[in-house]
Amino acid sequence: MGTEVFHSEVPLTVNGEPRRPTVDHRSTLLDVLREQLGLTGAKKGCDHGQCGACTVLVDGRRANSCLLLAVAHEGADITTVEGLRSADGEGRHPVQRAFLERDAFQCGYCTPGQICSAVGALAEAEAGHPSHVTEPGTAIGSPAELTRDEIRERLSGNLCRCGAYPHIVEAVEDVIR
Amino acid sequence: MKSFRYVRAHSVEEATAAHAGRPSSRYLGGGTNLVDLMKLGVESPRAVIDISALPLDSVEELRDGSVRVGATVRNSDLAAHPLVRERYPVLSQALLSGASGQLRNMATTGGNLLQRTRCPYFQDLAMPCNKRAPGSGCGARDGIHRDHAVLGHSRQCIATHPSDMAVALAALDAQVELYGARGRRTVPAAEFHRLPGERPDVDTEITHGELITGVLLPSATAGLPCAYRKARDRASYAFALASVAVVLSVEESVVREVRIAFGGLAHRPWRALRAERELLGGPPSGEAFRRAVDTELAEAEPLRDNSFKVPLARNLACDVLGRLAASPTGS
Numbered sequence: 001m002g003t004e005v006f007h008s009e010v011p012l013t014v015n016g017e018p019r020r021p022t023v024d025h026r027s028t029l030l031d032v033l034r035e036q037l038g039l040t041g042a043k044k045g046c047d048h049g050q051c052g053a054c055t056v057l058v059d060g061r062r063a064n065s066c067l068l069l070a071v072a073h074e075g076a077d078i079t080t081v082e083g084l085r086s087a088d089g090e091g092r093h094p095v096q097r098a099f100l101e102r103d104a105f106q107c108g109y110c111t112p113g114q115i116c117s118a119v120g121a122l123a124e125a126e127a128g129h130p131s132h133v134t135e136p137g138t139a140i141g142s143p144a145e146l147t148r149d150e151i152r153e154r155l156s157g158n159l160c161r162c163g164a165y166p167h168i169v170e171a172v173e174d175v176i177r
Numbered sequence: 178m179k180s181f182r183y184v185r186a187h188s189v190e191e192a193t194a195a196h197a198g199r200p201s202s203r204y205l206g207g208g209t210n211l212v213d214l215m216k217l218g219v220e221s222p223r224a225v226i227d228i229s230a231l232p233l234d235s236v237e238e239l240r241d242g243s244v245r246v247g248a249t250v251r252n253s254d255l256a257a258h259p260l261v262r263e264r265y266p267v268l269s270q271a272l273l274s275g276a277s278g279q280l281r282n283m284a285t286t287g288g289n290l291l292q293r294t295r296c297p298y299f300q301d302l303a304m305p306c307n308k309r310a311p312g313s314g315c316g317a318r319d320g321i322h323r324d325h326a327v328l329g330h331s332r333q334c335i336a337t338h339p340s341d342m343a344v345a346l347a348a349l350d351a352q353v354e355l356y357g358a359r360g361r362r363t364v365p366a367a368e369f370h371r372l373p374g375e376r377p378d379v380d381t382e383i384t385h386g387e388l389i390t391g392v393l394l395p396s397a398t399a400g401l402p403c404a405y406r407k408a409r410d411r412a413s414y415a416f417a418l419a420s421v422a423v424v425l426s427v428e429e430s431v432v433r434e435v436r437i438a439f440g441g442l443a444h445r446p447w448r449a450l451r452a453e454r455e456l457l458g459g460p461p462s463g464e465a466f467r468r469a470v471d472t473e474l475a476e477a478e479p480l481r482d483n484s485f486k487v488p489l490a491r492n493l494a495c496d497v498l499g500r501l502a503a504s505p506t507g508s
Contacts (some may be wrong), residue, residue, distance in 0.1 A: 004182055005182065006180040006181070006182070008183060024180075025180065025181055025182075025183045025225070026178045026179075026180065026181070026215075028212070047216065048213050048216065049209055049213060049279075049280060052277065052279060055279055061253075061282045062278060062279045062282060063279050063282050063283050064209075064279045064280065064283065067208055067209050067212045067213060067280075067283065068208060068212070068283070069183075069205070069208060069212060069225070071183045072183070072185075072205060072208070072227050072229065074185075117278065117279065120278065120279070120282075121278055124253070124278065127257070128257065129253060129256070129257040130256065130257060130262065130269065130273060131273055131278075132270075132273040132274050132413065134273075136266055136270070136404070136506040136507065137506050140259050140262050140263065141259060152413070153412075153413050154278055155278075156277055156278075156412075156413035156414040157276070157277020157278050157279045157280065157414055158277075
């Protein structure tokens with residue numbers, strides 16, 4: 001079995017740039033981003049998909065990068081907190097601005113994951129995805145109305161041990177308005 | 178984590194051929210459970226066969242009115258799909274009550290069925306566990322077992338199956354489609370998971386190398402009043418202490434159709450066939466619901482610290498039955 005291959009080159013796009021890291025098959029996307037590509041925005045919290053600190057956008061959808069094998073993401077379009085921008089590409093993303101204005105963090109460790117998760121959640125709501133707290137019988141296909149309960153439910157995969165939740169919810173509300 | 182070969186499969190045949198004869202191979206879907214178990218050392222595959230690129234990522238209506246869900250459809254997409262929301266809302270509700278937005282974006286239909294128990298003894302290599310290491314004993318029986326089974330457990334194992342989706346599929350009379358060396362076959366979703374008995378290391382009826390290719394939602398349960406309710410320690414993002422999926426059709430004050438499945442109580446989604454038989458053809462009254470559910474739960478054998486699950490499951494089931502009898506959406 002001396003010919004077995006345990007590494008692969010994985011072409012992917014990260015924050016708009018083409019990259020070609022050679023990855024150990026065991027490496028998660030989180031480890032490749034942080035250790036090989038120098039993007040330390042996504043954080044390693046629990047490393048088991050339970051805290052959300054590692055949340056990034058994969059082809060526009062939020063995902064826990066600590067549970068994604070990098071080798072399985074050839075061709076993927078990855079956006080980390082470093083790659084978020086305003087619509088004109090000049091400044092910060094509206095969610096980033098709202099987090100600053102609302103002081104939606106204390107230590108900041110969970111913040112990149114919270115922000116990427118919020119960006120993903122807003123896109124899901126726009127696409128009409130329901131949540132656990134969406135009333136049965138709500139019109140199918142139209143954008144989901146993001147009440148405070150909806151925001152809290154949709155961001156429940158991101159823990160904040162400083163307990164900045166009230167300001168995080170207010171920040172997301174600001175973006176919707 | 179141990180090193181492994183990575184294979185990206187492009188067809189079902191290619192995937193099963195790559196798996197054939199290699200007991201230490203694992204199929205990779207969303208990876209939300211497998212990668213976690215690999216980090217913990219519970220799983221150490223020599224080869225990982227990535228099936229996420231297989232053409233199994235669509236939800237389609239078949240000619241007979243049933244709906245076929247491909248095995249790689251992500252949980253979030255399935256929960257949001259108009260066919261599911263219109264005809265099988267209990268499935269959408271069950272999916273949305275599980276995990277987080279991020280995990281649902283990753284997790285697949287097939288992988289959800291094949292996820293392993295979250296029993297802490299199963300996940301900890303330093304502990305005895307007959308499911309992970311047959312013959313090593315069960316640490317949970319006399320240990321921490323508040324979250325464990327009250328129905329159908331054995332001396333060997335008291336683990337529960339963690340899926341919410343599977344509970345809804347059991348209540349909907351869904352079928353699981355499999356493909357393997359012996360060709361295609363289907364297994365009723367309610368019988369896909371096993372009770373532990375003497376072989377708790379075997380979770381399901383799937384045979385080695387078989388691949389889940391999809392799930393069939395039958396036309397018979399399409400559009401019937403149905404709902405899912407789950408009790409957990411937090412308001413969101415937690416596994417079920419107990420849950421229930423109910424399909425109930427009432428006409429002229431008579432129960433015409435009823436299907437009840439419990440989650441969080443057993444090694445598999447627990448179809449309450451006894452309660453269903455008792456309710457069919459009878460009145461949809463609170464009294465009848467209580468009596469039928471009590472009959473079903475009479476065989477519960479709670480452990481030292483989880484007897485609370487029996488009244489919890491009873492109250493959940495009676496609540497959902499009562500609400501569906503009053504209004505088709507159960508709201």
